[in-house]
Amino acid sequence: MSSNNTQSNTSTQEVPKDWLEGLKQNFSSDLTSGFIVFLLALPLSLGIAGASGFPPIMGVLSAIIGGVFATFLTGSPLSIKGPAAGLIVIVAGAVSEFGGGTIGWQLTLGVMVVAGLIQVLFGVLKFGKYVDIFPLSAIHGMLAAIGLIIIAKQVPVLLNVDPAMMKGKGPISLILHIPEFIANLDPKVSIIGAVSLVLMMGWPLIKQKHLKKIPAPLLVLLFAIPAGVFMGLKDGSPDYTLIKVGNIAEQVGWNVDFSGVSVVGVFIKYVIMVALVGSLESLLTVKAIDMMDPFKRKSDPNKDIIAVGVANTFAAVLGGIPMISEVARSSANVQNGGKTRWANFFHGVFLLIFALAAYPLLEMIPNAALAAMLISVGVKLAHPKEFTHMYKIGPEQLAIFLTTIFFTLFEDLLIGIASGMALKMVLHVLRGASWKSLFKAAIVVEEDGDEVNIHLQEAAVFSNYMAIKSRLATIPQGKHVFIDFTKLTLIDHSVMENLHHFIEDYTNAGGQVTLVGLEEMKAVSSHPLAARKAIIKSSIELKPGFDSAGRFDEEKVLHDLRHYLPEQAALKDFVHHNSLHAFQDKEFFDAIFTATEIFGIHSTFNINEYRKLYKQGRIRPDILDRVIVDNKGIDQLGKYIHTMLEKPFTHTNSPRIGRLRKKWKHQYHFDLNDRVQPILFRVIGAYLDQGIAIDHFPLTDNGLLAGIRQLEEHSFSSFFNSKRVRQLLLSDNLSLVHLLKIVVGKEAYYEQYIFDQQFSHKGWSGIIGAIETTPETLLFSKSIVLKEFIMLELLLEIDVLDTYAGKKWQSITTQIDVAPENYFAKVEHGELHEVLKLWQLAFEWDYYDEVLAALQNVALKKVKEQEPKKKSFQALFCIDDREDSIRRHFEYIDPNCETIGAPGFFGAAINFQAFGSKFYEKNCPVPITPKHLIKEVETKNQHKTEGSNKGLFGFVRSLALGFVATSRFAIDLYKPKMRPDIADAYSHMDIHGKLKVEADANPKFENGLQIGYTVEEMADVVYGLLRNHGMTSGLTDIVYLIAHGSSSANNPHHGAHDCGACSGRPGAVNARVFAHMTNHKGVRAMLAEKGMVIEDRTQFLGAMHDTASDEIRYYDRSSLTQVNFKKHEENLKSIEKALDLNAMERARRFASIDITKDISNVRQKIKERSVSYFEPRPELGHGTNALCFVGSRPMVSDMFLDRRAFHQTYDYKSDPDGSILKAVLGPLPIVCGGINLEYYFSRMDIEKMGAGTKLPHHVMGLIGVTNSADGDLRPGLPLQMIENHDPVRLLMVIEQNPSLVLETLKSSPENYEWFDKGWIHLVVNSPEDNKLYRLENGAFVLYTPQSVVNHSNNILGLIGSTKEMESNHILDATKENIPVHIYN
């Protein structure tokens, strides 16, 4: 009941006495009050009984019994007993179900007798306290529904419609029939009814103090009776117009009939309803009246139920309607000065007198007047204010309220109230309470002297309030009570209200109550007693030393982030680089283990794999011993051998990155990434898309966020669901920090969060960082910065959280219990790391030692036999390891030819523009910025392109193309050939076209690039290259410049197969340009001046080797002299043979090619591979690369290195001061070291550092590949490129004096770092003593190889000797790498 406590604390005067003394003390006030209540009770009792289907006088009878009899039993002095409107619905239902009329009435009485006894039982068992189980909103809902039913039933009575019309209609249909009733109304009586209703409703509005004292029902009677008489209702109207009362004395008697028991279901139902609802209403009344009592007396609810029960039984036997402690009359009693139980008594006495004496007067009352009274009661129960009041306490209260009303109206009271309770429990569970906690006492009380601590735990809700209440009742008065809310998840309105009463009572009794942590809970509405939910679920002790202060330096964090993210640009520009370049300032092992700890990558094999390699003999025991001795000293050998071979280790995997952001999942039980990433990747993919989508991202010129903002403003759709996010996006002060504040909360965690977030999709973040620094990697330029991408992701995160985590989600650090972590703090390496390091070293040196043993062997031999030979031709190759074998075969077929290795851009650092092309291509190593532009100025064959479109109108296309495509495809499966969509190494430049190499007399510039070289510049380039490679004299008639490129089909990574020294492009242009330069007469003249004479007979010829199809094509052959052309034709024969052999050597690795077949067949198969759509391994790329040899060719030309070595030609004799060495070494670490380390890391962790297997790849936006429509970009190398790779670091061997090498290296610190920090191993072969020296800790130390040297004179046999790998696991795959051999 809504509490009305306006008078609650007016007086602290003495409490009125009870019983006879009280009668004396308060006689007059109780008498007055009793009289006024009598006036109220009389008509209502008549009306309620009538509406219930009882004889009207039986209502009065009950009120009399309630007053005269129950007074002496009640435990609640101020309550007035009598019939209640709330029971009308139940009693009327019972009467009608039992057949109506007198029989119905009498059978109902039987129900009531039992119900009354049960009420007595309730009281005896002290069930009074259980009233708190019923949620107030449900009870209010039930009463409101009753109000509605009363209204529905009384409206026709008010209109004096024939009761026959109402027969068999439920409340809803009664309401629906109101228009019909109005059509049939009785005009005279309706006027009385209407006026009565106006009086009932309007009277409370009167403010006049004295008038207010007159009860409205009295007023209605005073009006209605005379009006009825005046209108002659008694005779002139139907007999249902006036009530029939009759003499009470004649009617009272043994009316009860128990034969209703035979209808068990109905009987029980109504017993329960009457007992339950009656008790409930009584108890609530008692509670409400206690609050109004100016003397703050506490009633005994159980005693009151007993009183009601006894009175009901008694009344029922005599024929009376059920009674309760009625709230309206009771409150009128209090307001009119009633002080003791005698007021109730007097009210009964007055009723008795009146009923006996003046009943004829009662018979003059029109039913319509009573209906008006009942309607006004109904309106009070279902007043709109009730609805708004509920809503104010909280929307969920309204929901319960409405549910109860609904079910009460459509089903019945019990179901109604049960549904309300059920809904409330469900709501509690949804709010986070567990089912269990709903029924578990949620209170712990600690008494400590004068202080009492009450800890409320988990959920304090109506269903477990009983337990709380009984604990509260045991608290002694007068102490200081602290109620602790901090461990509470949920407290509902019922408990809040009850606690409120407890506090009020307790403080009134002289105690003190302090609430702890209530403000920490969030109210569901602004109402002071609204239900509350915990913000903090559990209070966690912060760890000692916890510090969450810290500043966020945006610029620095973004810079660091770009630094650590993978640097890989768009796939068309695939360039190998050290995947862990960000750690390159550290020593190699420190760096990789640090990276492991931070990012969870694998940077070595696992311990078992090393042990298996050892068992297979692929790590030899003597090498292992040597590594241990070198690193740990001889005395540690035994211990380490044991540790490395036997000691059990487990690899743990708990990277630092991602630790903070993981908390989302714990907090909200859904995966943020699952919801954010798909849309994020889609948007960024579309934004950066280079030409897969037919409709491109419409607004990319002003940056990502500007584009999205414009879309947001100008489209009718949105990427976001949350209004807040849309507002944020469009607001002027949108900033990274602002978004971080919302999502992350505490500033100290911003950096950590951003790293977590961006590394959860390092592919996309990495490419954005790369585009930010090198925008030219996109042909279709897009404006983008990493910062905006982060902001977009944060916006999407807020969006998702707003959508799925509810409006009240908290930033991630709100409940944080750990200090912010610096992910890049120093990593301590444990024993496992030490062991892995030694294993990796052993694995590496096992191979190196073999190489060095062979090298030493050759070196010693070469000292003896040094005879000059007549060279047939010279061929300048790229240093690339894939050219190792072709060079070997050149020399094998034609022992008189000479091959020279130089970085494949041949000194010509250029940008190239094909004829008709709209873009330049950079053809030189990545760190160099070209100053020259070479244009193709003429072509024989136009570059062909095709248009394409898809979509709805693709229907026609698909009809036509389906069969064509499939036939073409079927043919290609069996006879692959070059198609337009295959990456053709020779297609970027027309083989018959012309280049503009020489600049005009006045050089022209285009976009800051000089078009062509001037003669002086050409001379410089030529001079530099020839001098560095010892080609200052003795050039042959034809010098081939053989660049390389690679053709492959269906291969997004084809760029990774092209020339690393040409920024991942075929090097043909450079070869051609360089040939042009050297053949230039003016250049030769200038060179002659410098003392470098190139004879006229010598001609340079540009060419390109396709490393996949094993073809070499030549450029500008027409410029050859007739003589040289002939010689070229001669050379071609040997070159083709060499290519055959090369194809054969490569084919041994390809399971699909049978190398025992004819060599032309093998060659054909190799060629087909390069144009086969179904071939994921057109070639093996740099797989197995491990060496870089810097020295003269004869030193290694007799060694079989199995395509594992880069070869840079260098003649120590012509370089006494190391200047050539410095020039030669310049690009090597970044090119060879970059390739080597990219392979190393992709091999060690193909999933996190490599791109995984190619087979499921999707091409995304023409810039990268993903595994999935909703997946991250996959930087790094695909599995098919690295599966046969032995992950060892590069060993560079230089043929030169050690001290000169050291001096030269140190003069270029950024290069020296590669060697000093161990990212590349360095060994020098000193020509002076033919001994080997290894760089260790910044100094050269003598190294003596201990391996046995393999000899073989049958290179082809050797190639054919190894088996096919069994699987691509390291233990199988690299078994087929052939050891180093010396042949001849």
Added chain:
Amino acid sequence: MENIIAILPLFPLVGLLIIQLFNNKSEVAIYRTAMLSVFGVIGSLVVLTVLWIQNGMGSVSFDGPILYHSKESEFGVNFFLDTFGWVYLMVSTIITSLIFKFSKTYIHREKGFKRFFSNMMFFYTGLLVVLLAGNLEILFIGWEILGVTSFFLIGFYRERYLPVKNALKVVSLYRIADIALLCGIWICHHYYGHSIHFSTLETLKGSTQPHIMNESFYHFMIPAIFLLAAMVKSAQLPFSSWVPRAMEGPTTSSAIFYGSLSVHIGVFLLIRTFPFWEENFVLRTMMGSIGVLTAIIATLTARVQPSVKTQIGYSSIAQIGLMFVWVSMGWSWLAIIHFACNAFLRAYQLLVSPSILSYRIHNQFFDFVKPKMQSTEGFFNKLKLTVYVLGLKEFNLDTMMFRFLWQPLKKAGNLFSFLNIQTTYVLAIPPFLVGFYAVFNQEFIPKAILSYLPEAFALFGLIFILKAFVERKSALNAWVLIMVNQLYQSLTFMFNEEFDMQQVGLFLSGILISTLIGIYSINKLRIQGEKVSLNRFHGHSFEHPRLAFVFALACLGLSGFPITPTFIGEDLMLGHIHENQYPLLAMLVLNIILDGLVIFRIYSRLFLGPHTKGYHEVAYRSS
């Protein structure tokens, strides 16, 4: 000639079994076996075609042995071939043989080479069964095979997160299509009183059972349910978004499944069931509208996708939308031609999709014109931008599935989170015993109560399966709950007056065995110290591939996959639901759907996904 039809599916099936004899390294042997079975099919097809043409190209049917017979239903092995089936068969066989050839090199040295070919063979078997099925039951068997192989091939890279997640997502949707088909069978049973032979479909019209309560209802429901199944499998609105997400496996499997053969099967189903809805104008209008709408929405989506496979996927869906239109107009011949062309084209496009990078970039060097900035003013431009945003978001189709399908189920299941293991069993056993007793003592139970008992037990079952659906802790608990649910399901049927213990026996036989195998597998994992909770993926197949296989079989058995008699039992028992027991039917349908989801979920959580131990490479979640 009839016999050849029956033999066709046996070729790949035998091939599949032979493949199991080889280990993963015997790539050549596996490939040759696969190719030989395809050639077997091709050879037989040639003979069949010649004979067929000689016989005037009419439809051919084969009536095989009857697997189960009872008075109210029979389950026979029937095959049927007509022109449409023949065309689909030819296209499938050509594409399959091409893909096999392609895959030989493409999948070379992949860890799952054998797994790949096994699944492809199984898929091909299933496809042949669907194409040649002579009745709905046989068609359903093939249909299930397509679904299961889809699951395994989407999740082919089972050590990564996204493939597994998406496999689950797709198979969950497929489950809806499967159950729709099952309901179709059920309704047909009631409508026609016996199982339907496609060969006699034309003559069935009008020959209805007299006891059907509501004719117009059935008239509409039968085709509507087939339409639903077709919509899901052929990715029509609103189910379109699964196609791009299904492209997680090797390109070749994506090509054959989602580019060509599997995704068109809905169109085939509609053509097959044409007589059911031929005269149903409302349904045809619906079908056509769905087709048109899908064609438009999928086209708009395809146009803006930056990922090439996604684009091809949506383009293909758009074409299938048009096929729906043709079918709805009665132009099945046009649909089947369109299908052939589209299947060929999309398979081809997907297979060569990786080459788009070099191809387009090369062209761009010469052709690139930077597009003009899109204007933002005016209604038309705004509309364009709107369509762009919607297209990029796939018209919210994917989020919709999450929000309106999975999220509510999860929430419903979470309501029962208070049930722990003990309470579950305490709650499960007594009502079951009471129910079981009640079955045999029905005379004691008042009629009014008796009629509600099946619903009550179905509801119980539903609660347990919901609980299993959201169980996070114990795999074993969830697994046993499935069985409890199945027991309750069978209890539901026992109250039917035509109840036959033998049918329940059929139903439970497979379930009990599967449950035991499952319990054994889970316990074996647990004994070996592995985690068997369901709150994350464990990827146990990494270390226990054999156990993973065994458990997968148990899962298939438990889910009523046609490898155990459970399937027949399920079909029979479903047949006992009365026409007017819609609430019961609805509960059972929901139950069977959930049951499948739970089983696949348990399998995935235990055996698929990133392996938890840190000694080897594990891919990022997002990759």
